[in-house]
Amino acid sequence: MELLVASAIGVMTAAGIYLMLRLRTFPVILGMSLLTYAVNVFLFASGRLTIGAPPILRDEVSVYTDPLPQALVLTAIVISFGMTAVAVMIGLGAFLGSDDDHVDDQGELRETEGKS
Amino acid sequence: MSHWIIAPIILPALLAPFIVLAARYHIGIQRVLSVAGVVALIGLSAGLAWYVADGSVLYYRLGDWAAPFGIVVVGDRLSTLMILLTSVLALFVLLYAIGSGWDNRGRHFHALFQFQMMGILGAFLTGDLFNLFVFFEVLLIASYGLMIHAGGNARLRAGVQYVLFNLIGSTLFLFALGSIYAETGTLNMADLAQRVTQIGPEETVGIRVAAVLLLLVFAIKAALVPLHFWLPTSYAEAPAPVAALFAIMTKVGAYAIIRVYTMIFPPDLEVTSGLHDIWLQPAALASLAVGTIGILAAKSLDRLVAFSIVGSMGIVMIAISFFSPAGIAAALYYIVHSTLAGAVLFLISDLVRTGRGNVELVSQPPMFGTALTAGLFFAGAIAMAGLPPLSGFLGKLLVLDAALGTELMVWTWAIVLSSSLISVVGFARAGSVVFWKAHSVTADLPAEGVVRPSKLAYSAVGGLFALLVAHTVFAGQVHGYTTKMATQLFAPDTYIRTVLDTPGKLSKPKEDP
Numbered sequence: 366m367e368l369l370v371a372s373a374i375g376v377m378t379a380a381g382i383y384l385m386l387r388l389r390t391f392p393v394i395l396g397m398s399l400l401t402y403a404v405n406v407f408l409f410a411s412g413r414l415t416i417g418a419p420p421i422l423r424d425e426v427s428v429y430t431d432p433l434p435q436a437l438v439l440t441a442i443v444i445s446f447g448m449t450a451v452a453v454m455i456g457l458g459a460f461l462g463s464d465d466d467h468v469d470d471q472g473e474l475r476e477t478e479g480k481s
Numbered sequence: 482m483s484h485w486i487i488a489p490i491i492l493p494a495l496l497a498p499f500i501v502l503a504a505r506y507h508i509g510i511q512r513v514l515s516v517a518g519v520v521a522l523i524g525l526s527a528g529l530a531w532y533v534a535d536g537s538v539l540y541y542r543l544g545d546w547a548a549p550f551g552i553v554v555v556g557d558r559l560s561t562l563m564i565l566l567t568s569v570l571a572l573f574v575l576l577y578a579i580g581s582g583w584d585n586r587g588r589h590f591h592a593l594f595q596f597q598m599m600g601i602l603g604a605f606l607t608g609d610l611f612n613l614f615v616f617f618e619v620l621l622i623a624s625y626g627l628m629i630h631a632g633g634n635a636r637l638r639a640g641v642q643y644v645l646f647n648l649i650g651s652t653l654f655l656f657a658l659g660s661i662y663a664e665t666g667t668l669n670m671a672d673l674a675q676r677v678t679q680i681g682p683e684e685t686v687g688i689r690v691a692a693v694l695l696l697l698v699f700a701i702k703a704a705l706v707p708l709h710f711w712l713p714t715s716y717a718e719a720p721a722p723v724a725a726l727f728a729i730m731t732k733v734g735a736y737a738i739i740r741v742y743t744m745i746f747p748p749d750l751e752v753t754s755g756l757h758d759i760w761l762q763p764a765a766l767a768s769l770a771v772g773t774i775g776i777l778a779a780k781s782l783d784r785l786v787a788f789s790i791v792g793s794m795g796i797v798m799i800a801i802s803f804f805s806p807a808g809i810a811a812a813l814y815y816i817v818h819s820t821l822a823g824a825v826l827f828l829i830s831d832l833v834r835t836g837r838g839n840v841e842l843v844s845q846p847p848m849f850g851t852a853l854t855a856g857l858f859f860a861g862a863i864a865m866a867g868l869p870p871l872s873g874f875l876g877k878l879l880v881l882d883a884a885l886g887t888e889l890m891v892w893t894w895a896i897v898l899s900s901s902l903i904s905v906v907g908f909a910r911a912g913s914v915v916f917w918k919a920h921s922v923t924a925d926l927p928a929e930g931v932v933r934p935s936k937l938a939y940s941a942v943g944g945l946f947a948l949l950v951a952h953t954v955f956a957g958q959v960h961g962y963t964t965k966m967a968t969q970l971f972a973p974d975t976y977i978r979t980v981l982d983t984p985g986k987l988s989k990p991k992e993d994p
Contacts, residue, residue: 385649390641397648404655411663434662437611441655444618448651451625452644458629459637468641470714 370410377403390456390466394449401445408438486539486556489525489564489602493518497595512579515591519575522568522598530561534962536969538979540608547985548608549669555608557976558966559813563605563736566817567729570824571598573945577828578722580937581835586631586720593630596623597726604733608980610661610668613737614654617702621647624730627723628715639718646711650701657694664688671980673745674973677752685752692746692753696761699741702734705761705798706768709791713775716790717783721831724783728823731794732816739801739809743970744977748804762802762889766896769795773900776907782830782840785911789826789865792904793819796897800880803887809967811879814960818872821949822864828942829858833915835934842911844918849933855916857942862908864949867901872953877901879960
């Protein structure tokens with residue numbers, strides 16, 4: 366299971382970084398989402414992987430899983446969800462305003478193209 | 482008394498929704514509430530700063546859960562000074578926003594401003610690394626709204642870059658926190674400081690990765706070269722009062738580096754040795770060089786000021802990277818100076834924009850209020866470039882003095898001194914093109930929409946400038962206090978003991994004698 370979780374985090378991170386380097390709003394936001402999924406799983410695994418154990422410590426329970434990462438992941442999910450929504454709205458506004466979905470500055474490039 | 486330490490976070494957190502819900506359509510009421518809130522914040526932070534000035538540590542447990550299980554809010558000399566600086570800066574920025582009418586050019590300026598204050602003050606006060614992440618996100622979400630306040634295509638496009646870059650930073654922060662938790666099992670700063678020293682020499686891989694990731698995150702916030710690319714465009718495109726408030730945001734990164742790398746990963750810790758002198762110091766020197774070259778190369782006044790922020794963060798980070806008491810004391814003195822000077826210059830560039838319609842560095846006929854604006858720019862440029870008699874000069878002297886005897890001393894002296902010369906040239910060029918040559922250009926009709934800046938706008942800039950002068954006049958006292966602060970930072974035992982040993986719920990019950 367460790368291999369499965371680790372490779373899932375690795376693949377999602379790699380795909381996220383690849384998509385972010387496309388420098389267009391839509392792929393970049395998709396890449397950001399993939400990265401946040403990766404980091405959520407990573408945070409979840411930071412309390413060690415335990416199967417079928419409750420996240421609470423009681424007197425009769427001898428095997429339990431660390432509850433803190435679950436709380437951290439919940440916070441991280443909420444924040445990243447909100448952030449993605451904000452990024453989508455601002456990106457949409459920028460695209461509708463300038464009819465251009467490049468993330469990086471294109472101004473000077475276009476000027477030189479116009480001159481040549 | 483300890484309950485008061487949470488008040489600077491709670492007050493703006495309650496005020497912001499109240500402004501949205503109750504005063505949504507009444508800009509007058511919003512202004513009154515917002516200014517009253519910030520004035521109350523100044524009172525609170527001044528009281529807290531006065532209380533901890535004797536070296537004690539103020540401490541509050543949320544829900545009375547004992548550390549390291551619960552979240553704690555901690556105030557020592559450093560964090561109370563930073564919240565005082567933030568609230569004083571916020572007052573003048575708010576007055577400028579009201580005086581120039583910026584707050585009325587879009588909706589919800591004052592609510593977002595209060596949320597921004599909550600995030601910044603929370604980041605300075607928290608004693609928990611995950612809580613630091615949460616407050617970073619609060620201040621970032623508010624700053625996204627403020628950054629694109631009043632709209633416009635250029636601003637929205639710059640906003641996209643700003644948001645995405647900071648989202649990457651947040652993701653990195655989470656990776657760093659995950660690896661720290663996996664290695665140590667705690668995220669409370671005081672508890673971390675103890676546990677990191679217990680890690681055996683053969684098991685340091687994870688904590689080394691975490692320390693480097695964390696440094697990267699804070700370096701993004703502090704706009705350290707090569708992670709500074711988000712800053713110039715977004716600060717230049719942001720509304721001027723917002724950019725002036727953002728002058729404190731880069732200092733949040735510097736504060737986090739000082740806090741984490743004096744307490745959790747102190748310079749004498751074997752695990753992270755080499756992080757400061759091999760990586761941080763060259764990057765800081767490069768920041769100063771890049772910022773200064775940007776000052777010389779900028780084609781408009783707002784970008785020039787943005788690059789001068791990068792340069793001044795370079796000086797702050799050079800002083801921090803010595804990680805000696807003298808270096809930290811110099812860095813703290815310079816942080817106060819560079820926050821005030823950066824804010825003054827952003828507001829002045831907006832005075833120019835109001836008076837003549839744009840901030841391009843080309844000669845145009847004299848603008849409204851040339852004499853006063855030019856005088857303020859002259860004084861602000863002297864402060865930022867580090868010429869005597871203002872505090873920039875004293876700050877640079879302190880940094881150079883702290884550099885004596887360090888390994889890269891020759892490089893530090895050479896780069897700090899030559900960059901000062903270059904930035905003097907850059908500011909002089911900008912000032913003479915914008916203000917001086919204006920009289921040799923034949924006057925066409927004045928551009929449309931150009932008005933004389935209001936008196937309130939001028940007095941806000943003047944007020945900030947008076948603070949800079951006070952920072953110069955009382956340099957001895959201020960530096961004495963920052964030296965005490967640095968001593969406290971390098972002896973974190975009081976902090977750690979106060980946080981970990983104060984009993985609360987879930988702490989081990991004391992055995993009866």
